[in-house]
Amino acid sequence: MSAADPGAAPILLVGCGKMGGALLAGWRERRIAPSFLVVEPADVPPAPDVTHHRSAAALPADLAPAAIVLAVKPQALDEVLPPYRGLAARGIPILSIAAGKTLAYFARRLGADAAVVRSMPNTPAAIGRGIAVACANPRVSAAARGLCDRLLAAVGEVAWVEDEPLLDAVTALSGSGPAYVFLLIECMAKAGVAAGLPERLAAQLALATVAGAAELARVSGELPATLRENVTSPGGTTRAALDVLMAPGGLEALLVEAVAAAARRSRELAD
Numbered sequence: 001m002s003a004a005d006p007g008a009a010p011i012l013l014v015g016c017g018k019m020g021g022a023l024l025a026g027w028r029e030r031r032i033a034p035s036f037l038v039v040e041p042a043d044v045p046p047a048p049d050v051t052h053h054r055s056a057a058a059l060p061a062d063l064a065p066a067a068i069v070l071a072v073k074p075q076a077l078d079e080v081l082p083p084y085r086g087l088a089a090r091g092i093p094i095l096s097i098a099a100g101k102t103l104a105y106f107a108r109r110l111g112a113d114a115a116v117v118r119s120m121p122n123t124p125a126a127i128g129r130g131i132a133v134a135c136a137n138p139r140v141s142a143a144a145r146g147l148c149d150r151l152l153a154a155v156g157e158v159a160w161v162e163d164e165p166l167l168d169a170v171t172a173l174s175g176s177g178p179a180y181v182f183l184l185i186e187c188m189a190k191a192g193v194a195a196g197l198p199e200r201l202a203a204q205l206a207l208a209t210v211a212g213a214a215e216l217a218r219v220s221g222e223l224p225a226t227l228r229e230n231v232t233s234p235g236g237t238t239r240a241a242l243d244v245l246m247a248p249g250g251l252e253a254l255l256v257e258a259v260a261a262a263a264r265r266s267r268e269l270a271d
Contacts, residue, residue: 008034011151012065014056014080016040019097020071022126024050026154033066056083063087067147070096074269077101081109088114093144095134095151097121099171100269103137103164115139117148120167120175121155130156133170135163168270172262180258185210 011033036050044052088110095117106116121132132152152158185206192202232238245251
């Protein structure tokens with residue numbers, strides 16, 4: 001049996017935590033599907049086009065969703081997946097956002113014929129400014145890939161790779177990356193306090209500076225290096241600070257080491 005008509009069938013979301021909830025909000029806003037089914041033990045916000053089930057056992061026997069989106073924690077997947085093996089065997093595409101769980105993992109648990117897309121989004125999806133990178137197995141049709149692209153694009157940018165191991169580096173850079181930016185804001189604020197600023201003003205300046213600089217980089221069309229050079233006068237204050245940050249063992253070296261550590265951990269978690 002082929003997959004359901006994506007134009008008429010609902011989307012089945014398994015897990016409606018922070019990321020699942022962000023995806024659901026994006027789908028509803030963009031009217032990705034006529035209706036949505038959510039499997040989530042906890043309460044979810046009521047909505048007229050969302051049907052909430054507390055377990056997979058409550059799903060209709062004749063269910064034929066356009067896609068199943070797995071938004072549960074990776075460590076819960078062994079327990080969560082078995083009820084969906086039958087739907088996977090019927091050609092329903094599976095979109096996973098579970099970090100570290102490989103296409104081979106899903107093939108072992110859902111069957112070799114399962115059409116699976118593995119993706120790594122990040123937390124700015126909560127405000128529609130995320131980015132996700134996805135990789136599909138050979139069972140995913142062009143139509144299913146297009147549907148998964150639309151599901152991910154509802155909360156931000158989407159890129160695709162054919163080489164699945166690249167997702168470890170993606171996880172390390174963009175998946176974990178928001179935490180690096182939050183740390184930068186923290187550290188800038190603390191440095192401002194150390195330089196004599198009141199704590200509240202230092203926090204305001206750090207947040208506004210990072211947010212504004214990121215938006216400028218996004219809309220300007222200039223390379224980040226060019227933007228950096230544009231605000232760096234020879235012998236000026238910015239140059240004095242960059243001499244510290246760009247010294248051997250400085251910011252670039254630390255980030256390379258940090259991203260490598262995160263990618264290594266991603267490979268260790270893979271199954």
